[in-house]
Amino acid sequence: xxxTAHPALAEPRPRKDEWWFPAWGIENDVWPLSKGAGVTVGxxxxxxxxxxxxxxxxxxxxADTAGGxxxxxxxLDAKGHGHGTTMAIMIAGQGGGSSGFAGIAPEAKILxxxxxxxxxxxxxxxxxxxxxxxxxxxxxxxxxxxxNLSFGAxxxxxxxxCSREVRDAVAYAIQHDVVTVAAAGDTGNTNNFPEAPxxxxxxxxxxxxxxxxxxxxxxxxxxxxxxxxPASGSVAVGKTGTIYSDxxxxxxxxxxxxxxxxxxxxxxxxxxxxxVVQRLIATALPINKPVPDKATGYGxxxxxxxxxxxxxxxxxxxxNPVYARFDQSQRAAQKVSAASSSPAAESHRSSGGPSPVVFxxxxxxxxxxxxxGAFVWLRGRRRxxxxxxx
Numbered sequence: 508x509x510x511t512a513h514p515a516l517a518e519p520r521p522r523k524d525e526w527w528f529p530a531w532g533i534e535n536d537v538w539p540l541s542k543g544a545g546v547t548v549g550x551x552x553x554x555x556x557x558x559x560x561x562x563x564x565x566x567x568x569x570a571d572t573a574g575g576x577x578x579x580x581x582x583l584d585a586k587g588h589g590h591g592t593t594m595a596i597m598i599a600g601q602g603g604g605s606s607g608f609a610g611i612a613p614e615a616k617i618l619x620x621x622x623x624x625x626x627x628x629x630x631x632x633x634x635x636x637x638x639x640x641x642x643x644x645x646x647x648x649x650x651x652x653x654x655n656l657s658f659g660a661x662x663x664x665x666x667x668x669c670s671r672e673v674r675d676a677v678a679y680a681i682q683h684d685v686v687t688v689a690a691a692g693d694t695g696n697t698n699n700f701p702e703a704p705x706x707x708x709x710x711x712x713x714x715x716x717x718x719x720x721x722x723x724x725x726x727x728x729x730x731x732x733x734x735x736x737p738a739s740g741s742v743a744v745g746k747t748g749t750i751y752s753d754x755x756x757x758x759x760x761x762x763x764x765x766x767x768x769x770x771x772x773x774x775x776x777x778x779x780x781x782x783v784v785q786r787l788i789a790t791a792l793p794i795n796k797p798v799p800d801k802a803t804g805y806g807x808x809x810x811x812x813x814x815x816x817x818x819x820x821x822x823x824x825x826x827n828p829v830y831a832r833f834d835q836s837q838r839a840a841q842k843v844s845a846a847s848s849s850p851a852a853e854s855h856r857s858s859g860g861p862s863p864v865v866f867x868x869x870x871x872x873x874x875x876x877x878x879x880g881a882f883v884w885l886r887g888r889r890r891x892x893x894x895x896x897x
Contacts, residue, residue: 519602519609524741526718527763530897533611536811541774543612548598548769549646549654551639552591553584553626555619556746560604561596562617569619569649572641574631579619582746583626589746590758591619594657596744597762598769606744611766611810615773618651623658635660639704640676647683652772652780654680655765656689656710657758659702667836668731669707674836677709681833686772686780688713688765690757692727695802699728706731709833711768711784714803715739715760720794720897722802726757733784733829734791735803736760736767764808771814778816785827786813792897799828807897 518538521528528534547567557566557580569579582589595617600610622642624635633641639656646654662668669677680687691714692702705712705727712731715723715738723738739755764787771783778786790813791806799805805826812819 519600519613520607521609522607522741525609526740527611527737528609530718530737531611531810533810537611537770537814540811540814541614541770543599543615543766543769543773545614545776546612546653546769546773547616547618547649547651548612548765549618549620549642549649549651550591550595550598550765551620551622551642551646551654551656552594552658553587553589553623554579554582554591554621555595555617556580556582556589556592557619559592559596559744559746559748561600561602561606561608561744561748562592563601563603565599565601565613565615566595566617566619567649569621570642570645571621572633572645573621573624573635573638574627574629574633575621576631577621579621581621583621583623584746585626588743588749588751590623590657591621592746593743594655594758594762595619597759598655598766600744604744605748606742606750608742608744611763612769612773615766615769618646618649620646636670636672640670640672643673643676643680643687647680647685651685653686653688653765653768655762656687656704657761659690659692659705662701662703662706666839667706667708667832668701669703673704674707677704677707678833678837681709681780681830684780686711686768686783688761688768690761691715691729691732693725693756693758695722695727696724701729701731702727705729708836709829711764711787711829712804713757713760713764715755715757716794716803716807720792720807722794723755723757723760725755726760726802728801730801731832732801733788733799733804734764735794735807736763767808767810767813770810774814775816781827781830783813784829785825786816786821788827788829789821789825790819809897 689705715726743754
């Protein structure tokens with residue numbers, strides 16, 4: 508597929524196939540309010556190539572928690588085309604290069620953290636859940652206000668369909684007022700298994716829609732899905748600048764929502780992450796009935812409404828299932844902790860009886876199937892459909 512190169516511009520111009528720009532009114536309604544300045548987005552993925560024109564001046568020094576011995580500024584996606592780079596461009600692309608791809612929050616900064624241990628072989632490889640948890644904590648400590656996790660794997664059954672390490676790291680992010688966004692999953696039309704980290708309490712799980720605002724066929728159908736965003740109808744830009752046509756997947760959906768969070772937080776710097784998520788949910792355009800539904804949650808996000816509380820007020824008591832589930836999980840954990848530290852429990856343990864049930868991850872060797880083998884903005888054969896407004 509022949510594609511025309513675009514020169515880098517002071518203000519990025521979206522490609523024609525970035526159909527979410529006119530659908531969301533990015534250039535006319537959103538960018539006059541904010542382009543994401545002052546917000547850092549932690550991209551926890553395969554690393555990011557900062558040398559592409561599409562990411563000029565955007566990528567900060569990050570970290571590698573998976574054992575890859577990088578500072579995050581190298582895309583270590585060994586089995587794909589550069590997943591982390593693709594997500595970073597969708598969030599904060601500057602135009603230019605061979606693609607001319609513009610991100611929705613071009614003035615935001617990208618903090619790359621290599622967390623996908625599947626990209627590392629040998630003795631330095633770190634357990635997948637630990638790599639993700641350490642990556643979350645690093646990004647939080649470095650000032651990221653939103654974390655993008657465009658990957659997933661089969662969700663551990665206890666507790667809350669989330670490993671202990673990741674669950675505790677997400678709690679750490681929330682305690683520091685950081686929003687965590689994850690892809691809902693790409694196997695909704697096959698096995699439709701729950702996928703972590705999207706299934707973890709406190710994570711904003713994003714389903715996918717097509718340009719006609721119908722659910723993308725592969726998007727996971729799960730009760731943890733809260734909102735939806737574009738999943739098909741455009742291209743992917745790989746780590747070498749190569750353009751891959753007709754891309755699709757909820758990786759992109761999550762990246763676009765992370766960009767939306769950056770825009771909302773940039774325009775409303777005193778707004779809490781909890782309120783940002785509530786507003787994204789409350790101002791979404793319902794796709795299916797009843798609302799919420801398992802494919803698209805409360806609907807497709809509408810960024811201009813979410814970022815303008817004066818024009819689009821949301822009641823204080825509006826639904827916020829992401830944080831409601833997190834709060835419930837925290838209360839349950841506190842009860843278990845209190846029970847395990849009670850005098851009766853101490854006496855029981857000292858007598859040699861079994862220890863009380865505690866929150867733990869999957870026992871044994873955990874293999875986290877992440878990266879290009881899971882939620883990926885893949886090449887496909889679909890033709891973009893006519894876009895609808897949201």
